[in-house]
Amino acid sequence: MHEVYTYPNSQSQFLRAAKVIPSGVYGHLGPAEGCFIPIEAYPLFGDRAQGSYIWDIDGHRFIDYMCAYGPNILGYNDPDVDEAARKQREKGDCMTSPSTVMIDFAELLVDTVASADWAFFAKNGNDVTSMAVMAARAYTHRKKIVFFKGYYHGVSPWTQKIDYPGIIEEDVMHNIYIPWNDTAALERAFAENRGEIAAVIGQPYMHGNFMDNQLPETGFWQKVRKLCTDNSTVLIVDDVRAGFRLDLKGSDHYFGFEADLICFCKALANGYNVSALCGKEFLKNTISSLSYTGSYWLSAVPFAAGIACIEKMKRIDSPKILLDKGNRLRTELMKAAVEYGFDLRVTGMPSLFYLRLADDDSLMLHQRWIAECVRRGVFFTSHHNHFINASLTDRDIDETVEIAKEAFSEVRNQM
Amino acid sequence: MHEVYTYPNSQSQFLRAAKVIPSGVYGHLGPAEGCFIPIEAYPLFGDRAQGSYIWDIDGHRFIDYMCAYGPNILGYNDPDVDEAARKQREKGDCMTSPSTVMIDFAELLVDTVASADWAFFAKNGNDVTSMAVMAARAYTHRKKIVFFKGYYHGVSPWTQKIDYPGIIEEDVMHNIYIPWNDTAALERAFAENRGEIAAVIGQPYMHGNFMDNQLPETGFWQKVRKLCTDNSTVLIVDDVRAGFRLDLKGSDHYFGFEADLICFCKALANGYNVSALCGKEFLKNTISSLSYTGSYWLSAVPFAAGIACIEKMKRIDSPKILLDKGNRLRTELMKAAVEYGFDLRVTGMPSLFYLRLADDDSLMLHQRWIAECVRRGVFFTSHHNHFINASLTDRDIDETVEIAKEAFSEVRNQM
Helix, strand or coil: CCCCCCCHHHHHHHHHHHHHCCCCCCHHHCCCCCCCCCHHHCCCCEEEEEECEEEECCCCEEEECCHHHCCCCCCECCHHHHHHHHHHHHHCCCCCCCCCHHHHHHHHHHHHCCCCCEEEEECCHHHHHHHHHHHHHHHHCCCEEEEECCCCCCCCHHHCCCCCCCCCHHHHCCEEEECCCCHHHHHHHHHHCCCCEEEEEECCCECCCCCCCECCCCCHHHHHHHHHHHCCCEEEEECCCCCCCCCCCCHHHHCCCCCCEEEECHHHCCCCCCEEEEECHHHHHHHHHCCCCCCCCCCHHHHHHHHHHHHHHHHHCHHHHHHHHHHHHHHHHHHHHHHCCCCEEEECCHHHCEEEECCCCCCHHHHHHHHHHHCCCEECCCCCCCCCCCCCCHHHHHHHHHHHHHHHHHHHHHC | CCCCCCCHHHHHHHHHHHHHCCCCCCHHHCCCCCCCCCHHHCCCCEEEEEECEEEECCCCEEEECCHHHCCCCCCECCHHHHHHHHHHHHHCCCCCCCCCHHHHHHHHHHHHCCCCCEEEEECCHHHHHHHHHHHHHHHHCCCEEEEECCCCCCCCHHHCCCCCCCCCHHHHCCEEEECCCCHHHHHHHHHHCCCCEEEEEECCCECCCCCCCECCCCCHHHHHHHHHHHCCCEEEEECCCCCCCCCCCCHHHHCCCCCCEEEECHHHCCCCCCEEEEECHHHHHHHHHCCCCCCCCCCHHHHHHHHHHHHHHHHHCHHHHHHHHHHHHHHHHHHHHHHCCCCEEEECCHHHCEEEECCCCCCHHHHHHHHHHHCCCEECCCCCCCCCCCCCCHHHHHHHHHHHHHHHHHHHHHC
């Protein structure tokens, strides 16, 4: 039996944080809108990380299936990536002129990503999804944008909802929302807005929160691609979350189509802070025409880290590793659930799996099971997809399944 | 006489970059919209940096007065900042839970910045100016935003111009533009839009491009502050560029008023990638209510760097150092100009000085003088304010003035 963790240090530090930081810990790392792990089970503050593990400030080790919500793809503190970054840092990082590692990184992306004729770098996923939409509007001289319901494309006003604080109707009045996998709805949207749709933006599959994740139905993306081409609409793939976990050539390539613009961020440099927009030649001049820059966008260290990260992902064929590990974990977790009489749904791609205990529509039973896993050292989360990293070992998976069983047993006993 | 540089490596690398990167080098670091240094004088790519110097890929050294457009405030590769960052990196950077250095950094900002009751961290200056505007709209339930003509607040659509590519009228239809230092115009704006103005956003003084920089007239900010208070409008200070170069307590404090929200980025961590929004207690819950996060926003290394940077700025009283160095440089440059029969205007704060040769309205003479300085190893730029860093030596200033004189002489000979 595994130790059941308590978090006195995290909880006292959270009170300290809440005095000087709105929400204490905000965003996707925070308890309010992020992980939905019950607070009594939540390691709010991390002390250190290595490989597939994080340690919290109460001294507990966790097998980490969130991977910093995506950036950790090779394992925390990967020696090859860190060494490349360290060498670049000795020369310079954020300088008055960019380093030529920027060119090296762009060339590597163009060589690697199927739909990339060029690359443009920024800091946030949100920077590049926003730039993609601006580019589509600039190129087409149209205003409307089609979204798939359940989407997440960042935090800029154009991608938020009308009832969110700080958003005004003008931010979202040209947004059209259609159901995922519904090509008939997309056809209707094009028919009803002829010559007005600048872009269709979508994640490669529906990995939204609070919902079983859905892969594209056969032919879905090919139909979307054809409708965009036929209507001279720009097709934007937001690969910020899934990018490089399915296919190093891009998740569009994995699903058998080509985007016009594709957005990368999280797994691009194993946690070093960089994002990238890649795209087709016909949009390159439009990108050049936009007024778009940032204080740190040409910092050299993240570029050096990104080169080392992509080269290593190629060398070890990381998508296959992630798929194999994810498949094994999925199979064994589902088997364990059956053993304890539970109906565990594991959806989405195995490298980005989403979990839901389907025995209870309120999701409370699910949250309790997740909490019992976390408190025993497996960092799952309640209503967000998970992430596999390449340093996860078979022994980690064995231990994860053991802990999942203890958690099932605990939840069963409480019922 | 100093060597006159040529740039064969930069020029060939630029051709390589242009194949895979829109514009080759984009944004404020690029030749197109950034520095306006004539291309034959422009070191497009940096190799390394140390202290007050950058070296380009043709092996030339420059005394750098752009400081990566602001981030370099202590000197490149500052040993104290780099050591703090290195130590944190060994533990962890971008993890599934934030490190408590986030709290330490927030507490330090609250202790340091006069108008800060709390701090919220992101990656770009643009992230925090955008968040400030969203917070003002959420708090006031109003839409209109007042800008001072000549402003720059980042690249999001709300802050761009209607005729910029990719911008639609709905992005900017609630923007009101008034002249800098014109309190009568601001009063009229409030009268004509009673109960409708969510925020006034301004840089602490007018340090726009292509214009002599203008300090606030006596009583200007106090009048703006009063109008905002009287109209329940949020006063946002964009201290991204000037922050920590005038006053460690904030540039609002330097000019004798308090902002409701204040935005920091460039000088916050000596080039490590982090930005911060700070503000008053009454807006803290509004900030908490916004949906606003990013993949790397809680990365620990930039926080550790930021703490070391602010502590060192306090220890050495960096604003005084920058002011003294800037004053000396300004005085000697103006004296040198007179010696060669030129009318050199040096405007703005000495730590962020703006240069203009006023002998020629076309600005071509000015650009030629800048080019002659750059080609001899002084990285000035044509139509953007400059930045002083604390590692700049008296000897650097002496050499700068010598080179400026050679450049004046060269321009005089060409006339």
